Amino acid sequence: MTVTLDVFPAARYRDVVEDRDFPTVREYQARTGRAALGCYPVYGPFELGYAAGLLPVGLFGGGNRIEIQTADSRFQSFICSVVKSTMELGFQDKLGPFEALMFESICDPARNLASIMSRNFPKQKVTYVHLPQNMTSAAAPDYLTSEYRRVLAELETVTGAHVTDDDLRASLATYNALRSALRALYAFRAERPQDLLTGELYTLTRLATIMDPAEVTPILREALDAARARDGRVKDRIRVVLAGAFCEQPPLELIESIEESGCYIVDDDFLLGWRLFRRDVPIDDDPCRALALAYLNDSLHASTKHDLRAPRAKALIESARSHDADAVICLIAKFCEPGLFDYALYRKALEVESIPHLYVEFEEKMWLYERIRTEVETFVESMLFR
Numbered sequence: 312m313t314v315t316l317d318v319f320p321a322a323r324y325r326d327v328v329e330d331r332d333f334p335t336v337r338e339y340q341a342r343t344g345r346a347a348l349g350c351y352p353v354y355g356p357f358e359l360g361y362a363a364g365l366l367p368v369g370l371f372g373g374g375n376r377i378e379i380q381t382a383d384s385r386f387q388s389f390i391c392s393v394v395k396s397t398m399e400l401g402f403q404d405k406l407g408p409f410e411a412l413m414f415e416s417i418c419d420p421a422r423n424l425a426s427i428m429s430r431n432f433p434k435q436k437v438t439y440v441h442l443p444q445n446m447t448s449a450a451a452p453d454y455l456t457s458e459y460r461r462v463l464a465e466l467e468t469v470t471g472a473h474v475t476d477d478d479l480r481a482s483l484a485t486y487n488a489l490r491s492a493l494r495a496l497y498a499f500r501a502e503r504p505q506d507l508l509t510g511e512l513y514t515l516t517r518l519a520t521i522m523d524p525a526e527v528t529p530i531l532r533e534a535l536d537a538a539r540a541r542d543g544r545v546k547d548r549i550r551v552v553l554a555g556a557f558c559e560q561p562p563l564e565l566i567e568s569i570e571e572s573g574c575y576i577v578d579d580d581f582l583l584g585w586r587l588f589r590r591d592v593p594i595d596d597d598p599c600r601a602l603a604l605a606y607l608n609d610s611l612h613a614s615t616k617h618d619l620r621a622p623r624a625k626a627l628i629e630s631a632r633s634h635d636a637d638a639v640i641c642l643i644a645k646f647c648e649p650g651l652f653d654y655a656l657y658r659k660a661l662e663v664e665s666i667p668h669l670y671v672e673f674e675e676k677m678w679l680y681e682r683i684r685t686e687v688e689t690f691v692e693s694m695l696f697r
């Protein structure tokens with residue numbers, strides 16, 4: 312693994328996070344002997360895998376680093392790119408470090424991907440997590456607790472571990488520390504976006520998806536200290552909230568390009584599942600139940616989570632207001648049904664609240680950003696000079 316030293320922590324890892332040979336995971340395995348659990352977005356109970364002796368690793372497809380050669384033939388043309396490129400990772404022998412793969416019930420393409428992966432790559436144990444569709448049902452806490460116990464039992468068969476409740480509590484504590492560090496970085500970026508660019512924050516958050524949480528948390532804290540020591544000049548930019556890239560991830564260069572077009576991004580939903588909980592998960596209760604309750608009652612809104620208590624358009628408006636945003640950019644993956652369905656609701660709510668917004672469609676495999684850059688620049692200028 313090659314890293315660049317003596318620069319801001321995010322810059323050290325810029326290439327590493329995009330490397331589909333997973334150098335951090337291979338190095339970790341050589342050092343610890345631990346196998347990895349590939350976790351498809353958006354959210355899965357990572358703590359269970361970690362307690363079972365696996366390293367949970369975010370599996371966000373091939374991005375613009377992998378050319379899809381074979382996986383296209385397994386899916387219809389109107390399926391999002393991350394589904395196909397995740398499968399392509401398998402065809403191009405990139406999934407070697409993964410002993411098991413975890414998928415969740417976030418949408419139909421992800422559901423189908425889980426079974427197609429299982430059929431094509433039998434070496435990897437595929438675990439499918441059935442998250443509850445009805446978040447407010449009185450049966451949901453018991454159901455999700457028992458589902459997590461079932462998933463844990465499956466993961467135990469991968470490593471042969473017998474996981475105790477104390478093991479689970481230790482895992483919860485480790486992930487609590489990680490999410491707390493990420494929340495602190497997000498809060499800092501909202502307050503001083505000139506001192507922590509979103510491209511940097513994204514790199515750090517992405518790093519958290521490919522490293523042991525106990526090892527990456529100090530790096531995140533170091534990055535926060537380094538950002539606090541900066542004294543950047545506030546530029547003439549608009550403050551925007553980005554919504555819609557909760558699953559398939561845009562290329563890092565696209566995120567940077569949006570910022571350079573005149574935006575301070577003050578909130579976003581990138582890599583959402585790895586920082587889903589608003590607070591620490593209590594570690595003195597039944598750990599599986601505590602994890603289930605955190606998902607049901609204390610998690611950020613997501614287009615793949617249907618919670619009638621917290622309409623997602625309302626949450627977007629609240630985010631824009633609380634972050635003092637001038638505008639919203641809906642950055643939505645091509646063919647992403649949950650994202651596109653929500654856009655219809657976002658658009659209506661934003662118009663009612665008179666919050667300007669721009670709709671931008673992306674694909675993870677993009678290489679050229681000029682068109683989007685021009686659109687964002689025009690949007691920004693229309694706001695700065697109105």
Ligand code: SF4
Pocket residue numbers: 391392393394417418419420421558559615644646647648649650
């Ligand atoms: S990008 Fe959207 S449609 Fe594709 S797997 Fe993710 S949530 Fe499902």
